[in-house]
Amino acid sequence: MQVDYGPHGFTSMPINIQDDWDIIKSYARQHPGLYLKDNGSFWNTYKQTNAVPLNYVIDTAGIIRYVVEGWNEAAVRAVIEQYLPDVIEHDVGVVRLMAPTGSADSGTTIVPACSLRNYRSFAETYPVRMRIGTSYDTTVTITSHQPGQTVYVEFPQWTTAERGQLAVACTTELADDDIGSNNAATSTVMVNVDDIAVSAILAPADTAELGRGVVPAVEVRNLGTLSDMARVRFYISDFYYDTARVSLQPGKTDTVVLDIWTPALLGAFPVRCTCATIRTDQVTSNNELSQSVFVQPAGIEEQPAGNARFTLFGSSQNPARAGATIRYALEETSPVDLRIFSATGELVRVLETGVQPAGPHRALWDGKDELGRPVGRGTWFCRMIAGSFQAVSKLTTIE
16 A cells, blocks of 8 residues: 555555544645554554554544444555545556466576556556566567556566566556555476486496406486486497386486497497486487497406316306306326406405315315405406416306
8 A cells, every 4th residue: 555655655564453533634634645543464463452453544634534343455445545635546457367377398488478567547658567487578668558547468478487486476567556565476387307317327437348248338417497317328339229218307417327238359448328218208319328338358368168178167157156066187196276266357355265185176166255255246267277287268257
């Protein structure tokens, strides 16, 4: 009320309802304009034993022009306007913001619209502005808006490029508008985007070793505004393919781990990862990453298994689940050194060391290292030295 009518000679002030009418009238006579009891914002303070406060309008002569329990804005406005010294002549306002509201998918084209009303008795020509987020700010001109009429106004098309919740405001801009409280209507619109991106290939790195298992891994990110499922596909040349899915909340990042890859060929090979949403990914430029991996010889390589005097047969089960039984044969008594190495040449376990008699032998490897820790799945090399004889045999564990 004060915003609308203050410039036209109106004063609004709360007063304690316990004061009698003579005191209330004396307060009113001290002001140059009409006096109004509070509009409801002070009710909790002034309620006495849950009574509804009186609201009233009193003129500068102390004459009560309106009094009633409760708050009736339309009635109060009508009384105030009868006694204002400065007449209200011009008033247009936004009745309703029609579009955009609710939600829309990114890339959708929408026609913004609102309805406007001329509340007074003069035809009006004035601008009306529509703002959406930070990217849309457009004004159209309403020409000869007739008194008492409501008009529907459309603005130029808006394409939803920004993401997330956007503020929407429609505002009339009549220069001599006497009532400002109805000049704007605001709302929000949620622009939804399905956008899953593969942000990094974490493994394999740019090099790998022959026979040494690598666990491919990628980083995926939900750049959209909705909870989504990332579908990941991973390729290494034409000999490896695996797929996985991961659920992602908006703005979150996760690591996707795929099935183990054991390089079997030397050379350079392309690596590629693609991802998408389970719906329609609206941003496809971030759905794929590519790089390459160079497979080089391992730190220790497999060598011939035997000669006329000695033989290394290797594991009786290959691949083995947790460990392996290594078989070898000696034609004569000989010192034997039997060890397990990693694919990079690091010592994992000493199985036997010392003189062994001629004949067939078995050595059990339980799949653990020198400290008794399980080594897990991977590729390993068993090296046998007997005198001047040396042989290496490859084995694979899958658990």
